Each structure stands twice: as structure tokens, then as C-alpha cells.
Amino acid sequence: MDFKKIPKAVIERIPLYLNCLDKLNSNNIETTSSKQIADEIGLGEVQVRKDLNLISGNGKPKIGYKVVDLQKDLQKTIRNSEKTNFIIVGCGKIGEALANYNEFVNHNFALIGLFDNNKSKIGKRILDLEILDEKKLTTFCTQNHIDIGIIAVPCESAQKVCDDLITSGVKGILNFTNAKLNVDTNISVRNVDIVSLLTMIAIEINE
């Protein structure tokens, strides 16, 4: 929907910039420079400058960047609307841990639905949000605007849940199973698999 396509590599860094700016903000720092940001997050300053120029273009020679302006420009890449709505499917250990995390609202993400297919879980609440029957998933998603679905069900059901989410209009998936999800290219999928992460670390420390 945005006019300029943001390179994959830059997308990976935007959360770092946002984090850094949050920190500067809470320290009441109003103006910053590519050097300061680069040092803080451990990147090269030229790279930071190039990224920020692409995303914001509001740097001023000799002065640098206004922190709040930069935050606004970065935010624009993330969303058009007020909030990004997401749901969690699967309220086992991982799903529950995620649902209890209360930092979402500070970053304009809104957790608006929890689902499980286990009778003993349905009807319970996590931080005031009721766990709904997974059967209601597609209805819920079509009736509410859901941007992202988090999949935290057992591996075997992951593809089914994924298909249901996409059929109901969800455009992004965060997959906590180690299933390889088959999706159309217009859907954004990220995977978090602990064994894969440990494997990559193990390779790096073995070199």
C-alpha cells in the first residue's frame, strides 16, 4: 500500500530503530544523530543514515534528527490505521505466555482474541480476555478486522489454522510451531522455532 518498497534488510532493522528512539525519548533526548543511533544499536553510521533517509528523509545536516519526528516516520511504515489487531490461536504454555505479555499496547498492537479447542480452556480468561472456541475462529476473524494471527497450536494443526486465518482475511502470520506453512506470496509469515534458533547458535559457536 506504501509507495516506496522497503528492502527486506531495512525491515529487519526498523524495530531496532524504534527501540532506540523509545529509549532516547524516555531519557528526554529530543535530537539525535546517525552516529548516536548507530553506536547504541551497534550498526554502521552510514547504514543508519541510509536507512533513515529512505524511511524518513527528515534529517538536517549539522543538526541530525528530531526524535519524535523520526518515531512518527518509522510508525508510518508499520501501519495506516490506529492499531494493529492480532489474535492468538492455541492457549497452551506458549500461547498463554504470549497472551500475558502486556507490552503490546505500548506499541500500538492490540490483542483482541484468544482461541483454543480444548474444552477445559474455553471460557477461561487471560488478562481479561476470554478464550473462545476455535470453531468460532473464522467467524470472529471475518467480523473483526484482524491483521495478524499468532499460531501456537500443536504442529499438526498449524496448516489448518493458517488456512482458516488466511481465508478469513488475515494477512500476517507469526508461527510458533515448526510446521512449514504453505501460503500465498502476498501473505507475510515469520517463524519462531526454538530448536532452529538453538541450531543456528550451535553452528556459530562451533566454528
Added chain:
Amino acid sequence: MDFKKIPKAVIERIPLYLNCLDKLNSNNIETTSSKQIADEIGLGEVQVRKDLNLISGNGKPKIGYKVVDLQKDLQKTIRNSEKTNFIIVGCGKIGEALANYNEFVNHNFALIGLFDNNKSKIGKRILDLEILDEKKLTTFCTQNHIDIGIIAVPCESAQKVCDDLITSGVKGILNFTNAKLNVDTNISVRNVDIVSLLTMIAIEINE
């Protein structure tokens, strides 16, 4: 320690190959090809061939690769020893969820320690592993061979825990806090931050 340096991009794909081979194995498929693997995990076949040639070099023209041989060659990039030992520091919701995950052993990772600084948690057990006092962390790490430490403590204590781990000889860190850890370049760090992941997905679906 390995003689040939594996490119960063290839390291990211090794878990995919391992996953795919596990699946082929459980389907009793003994021989495979770059085409089959590529289709399964959604990569180009030339890329798969190049990666596998770098890592294994045991492909045979017209025949392909023996699944078990390929698995062995991939495993060699991951570890020299029998197992990769790791511990979890912080047994809150996330730490507990991770500790309960029982797939580690199937992939030659061994969870051998749990730590927390909360009196109400110390002494409890998760899947037969006792939660130890965080004060014992450095002693434990120096007395046992720990390859990787998972940090699942509150954000504020992350850097302190990280420093303790590294001082005690840990070479890899999996960081579940959104703290930006400051480490020496010889230490491998991977971060899992749910807000960052949601942010990247949100950017991609907003384009």
C-alpha cells in the same frame, strides 16, 4: 573450530534442511534430490545444491543424496560433541513454557539447568529439572559444560545475566528480552522479541 566458514545466509537455512530430512526419514525415503528438498521447503534447487555441496559434498550425479549421510554431514556443522548443553535463566511464563517443551532431546540439545531468583520458584521442578537459585548460576556454569544460555528474565536484568553467562564460559545466547545485549564479537547472540516480530510483519502487510 570448523575449517570452512559457513556463510550467514546458509546457516539460516540449515535448520530447514534438517527439518526436511527428518520428514523424509520418517517417511522411509532413503535417497533425495536437490529438487525434492527445494520444493519441500520452498527454495530454488540451485541454491539447495550449492548449500549442500558446501556442507556435504556427497551428492552423486543422477542419484542425488543419501538422506542419512546428508543428515550426518549437516549435524557435523552443529556440534563436535555428543550433545549441546543449555540452560534457561528465568522461569516466568516464557521460561517455563520453554522448559516444558520436550523436543530438545530429539535434536541433541540437552536442557541441564533452570534458574530463577524468586524464592517461590526455587526448588520447584519442571519436567524433573529443579529450579536453582540464580546465585548459583556462575558456579553451575563453570562446573558444567554449558554451550548456550537462554535468557528469559525481566528486561532490566538481561545484561547482568548475559555477562555472568559469558564470564562462566557460555558462548551462545538466546535472548527472549528486548534488551540489546552488549557482547564481544566471538559470542553468538540471537534475539526473540515478539513486538519486533509483529512489527516486521505489520510493515510487510502494510506495503
Added chain:
DNA sequence: TAGATTGTTAATCGATTAACAATC
């Protein structure tokens, strides 16, 4: 003005893809 800092252009580096020769 001189210094600091941005933005841009060119050069380098690394990763992917294409073309094709080698071979069980």
C-alpha cells in the same frame, strides 16, 4: 567561517540465479 552532520554517488562485498559441463 569552520565544523558537524546529512544525503548521494560510486565501489565493494556477499548472496542468488543462470548457464552449462561433468558424470553415475
Added chain:
DNA sequence: TAGATTGTTAATCGATTAACAATC
């Protein structure tokens, strides 16, 4: 032998870094 599949070399693409001109 012909076909299938690997491994390699060259070409392309994308990302990073270096050099430097522009400017508040």
C-alpha cells in the same frame, strides 16, 4: 546411450561501505 542430477563458473542482483559534496 540418453536422461537425470550434481557441481562449478559466470552473471546478476541486492546490501553494505567508502568517498565526498551539500548545507544548517
